[in-house]
Amino acid sequence: xxxxxxxxxxxxxxxxxxxxxxxxxxxxxxxxxxxxxxxxxxxxxxxxxxxxxxxxxxxxxxxxxxxxxxxxxxxxxxxxxxxxxxxxxxxxxxxxxxxxxxxxxxxxxxxxxxxxxxxxxxxxxxxxxxxxxxxxxxxxxxxxxxxxxxxxxxxxxxxxxxxxxxxxxxxxxxxxxxxxxxxxxxxxxxxxxxxxxxxxxxxxxxxxxxxxxxxxxxxxxxxxxxxxxxxxxxxxxxxxxxxxxxxxxxxxxxxxxxxxxxxxxxxxxxxxxxxxxxxxxxxxxxxxxxxxxxxxxxxxxxxxxxxxxxxxxxxxxxxxxxxxxxxxxxxxxxxxxxxxxxxxxxxxxxxxxxxxxxxxxxxxxxxxxxxxxxxxxxxxxxxxxxxxxxxxxxxxxxxxxxxxx
Numbered sequence: 001x002x003x004x005x006x007x008x009x010x011x012x013x014x015x016x017x018x019x020x021x022x023x024x025x026x027x028x029x030x031x032x033x034x035x036x037x038x039x040x041x042x043x044x045x046x047x048x049x050x051x052x053x054x055x056x057x058x059x060x061x062x063x064x065x066x067x068x069x070x071x072x073x074x075x076x077x078x079x080x081x082x083x084x085x086x087x088x089x090x091x092x093x094x095x096x097x098x099x100x101x102x103x104x105x106x107x108x109x110x111x112x113x114x115x116x117x118x119x120x121x122x123x124x125x126x127x128x129x130x131x132x133x134x135x136x137x138x139x140x141x142x143x144x145x146x147x148x149x150x151x152x153x154x155x156x157x158x159x160x161x162x163x164x165x166x167x168x169x170x171x172x173x174x175x176x177x178x179x180x181x182x183x184x185x186x187x188x189x190x191x192x193x194x195x196x197x198x199x200x201x202x203x204x205x206x207x208x209x210x211x212x213x214x215x216x217x218x219x220x221x222x223x224x225x226x227x228x229x230x231x232x233x234x235x236x237x238x239x240x241x242x243x244x245x246x247x248x249x250x251x252x253x254x255x256x257x258x259x260x261x262x263x264x265x266x267x268x269x270x271x272x273x274x275x276x277x278x279x280x281x282x283x284x285x286x287x288x289x290x291x292x293x294x295x296x297x298x299x300x301x302x303x304x305x306x307x308x309x310x311x312x313x314x315x316x317x318x319x320x321x322x323x324x325x326x327x328x329x330x331x332x333x334x335x336x337x338x339x340x341x342x343x344x345x346x347x348x349x350x351x352x353x354x355x356x357x358x359x360x361x362x363x364x365x366x367x368x369x370x371x372x373x374x375x376x377x378x379x380x381x382x383x384x385x386x387x388x389x390x391x392x393x394x395x396x397x398x399x400x401x402x403x404x405x
Contacts (some may be wrong), residue, residue: 010401013349018075020357021394025071027362028064028387029079037109039090040064044381048361051379055114056107058095060381062125063388065091069132074395081136088133088142091126096145100171102126102152106383116171120157121181121194123149127201131208143209150205153198154217162244164190164224165198182384188240188248192229195221196260203267218271225264226280235283235290251307254295255321258302258328261287262396265331281335288332291325292344299355300347301325301368317368319385322352323393327400334400345397364390 031048032040039061043054068084094111095103097118103126106115130146133139156173157165166189167179180187181194202218228245229238237257239249261284268277295302297315302325304316329345332338355368358380366378366385379385 007404010404013346014398014401016349016353017394017398021071021391021398022075022077024363024387024391024394025068025075025077025080028067029083031362032064032381033083033086038111039094040087041381042109042383043379046361046365046378046380048380053109054382055109056111057383058091058103058105058122059125060383060386061087061091061095062103062122062129063386066125066129066132067387067391069129069136070395071391072136084133084136088130088139091129092141092145095126097171100173102149102173104171117176118152118156118169118171118173119181120153120165120167120169121197123153123157124194124197124201127153128197128204131201131204134208146205147209150202150214150217159190159243164228164241164245165195165221167191167194186240186248186250189243190241190245192225192237192239192256192260195224195229196256196263199225199267200263203263203270206270215271218267219273219276222264222267222271222276222280225260226283230260230283230287232283235286237287250309251305252294253305254291254302255304255318255324257287258291258321259324261285261291261328262331265335285332285336288328288341291328292340296344296347299351299370300344301351301355302348316371317351317355319356319364319366319368320389322348322356322368323389326352327393327396330397330400334403 031044034041036052039056041050041052041054042056042060043051045051065084065087068080068087072080072084094107097104097116102118102123104113104115105117105119105122108114127146127149130142134142134146153165156169159166168176170176178187179189185191199221202214202221206214206218228241231238236252237260238247239253241247265281265284268280291302297303297317301317302321304314304318304321306313326345326348329341329348333341333345355370356364358365361380363380
């Protein structure tokens with residue numbers, strides 16, 4: 001990485017980010033491999049003990065595949081590449097539905113499908129992960145499988161009447177009544193979360209396989225944010241919408257807001273549409289600004305959310321929100337040069353180092369140790385806890401600071 005000519009404060013931060021990236025990768029390589037039943041454990045508790053009969057979800061496994069494929073390109077460690085290959089082989093062998101196409105949502109510990117729905121969010125993360133593995137290995141099968149998932153999403157998920165992407169389908173790609181990603185989500189046919197990660201997947205797919213079709217799909221998804229999902233009155237993202245894009249959001253989710261700011265920017269950069277990028281960048285900076293103005297806690301952390309019904313904030317400090325805030329504020333600083341964004345990023349990073357990283361057992365706490373003294377209530381690895389947010393934050397923050405050379 002070209003860091004020699006950067007100001008000392010930037011190079012020092014980059015070194016810290018790289019050290020933490022390696023610490024995350026080493027922890028996952030050491031603790032998560034399931035040597036008995038293949039792939040990786042579906043759950044590991046707060047004391048680093050595997051829950052051996054836990055089910056295995058595609059989100060966790062795709063994110064493990066993505067992470068080790070990316071970190072192996074940044075750090076020369078054969079163990080990381082080995083983990084990437086292990087994750088790839090497991091996803092290809094067990095998660096893909098070779099009859100109906102796409103990937104299953106969940107397997108049991110012995111790799112038998114137990115939830116065969118086709119969540120579009122999951123197809124997106126599979127595309128994202130396979131592209132990263134292709135970039136690491138140039139394995140054409142990985143790219144071919146990514147393109148298969150892309151074509152299925154484009155075939156089944158687009159709402160040709162009202163635009164945008166629908167949430168989920170049955171195994172056979174038919175209508176599904178319960179569209180939710182999790183019990184915490186509302187049951188609506190469109191969400192910013194699914195659109196956000198289709199956007200991320202298509203950004204990477206276009207880098208791996210530039211084509212007119214993929215570029216058009218990428219720009220279409222950017223347009224969905226510009227036209228329907230970004231609320232220009234508040235500069236928050238709308239969370240849940242019906243078919244006609246009527247907003248049913250229960251509040252603001254600051255982690256998704258700040259994450260969207262830099263992921264949309266990355267998509268615009270990948271698309272090569274400089275005019276559109278220049279036009280939309282002020283809006284993306286404003287999203288980061290609103291997060292900074294509304295969501296900073298007493299220790300410099302970013303709070304979780306705001307609820308419309310109660311008019312109260314949820315002050316929880318969740319690991320992934322801090323990771324996304326770090327990247328979002330670094331993105332805003334490197335884009336507009338306003339010092340307050342750099343200070344916000346520094347403060348979030350200090351909070352992460354002090355309260356979010358588990359310095360005793362490794363990896364990051366689900367909630368910071370300010371929020372929940374009894375950390376045993378939260379798993380270290382699980383369906384939604386993986387090396388994607390924090391590992392990605394380290395890599396992306398380094399890359400953004402490199403732009404200041």
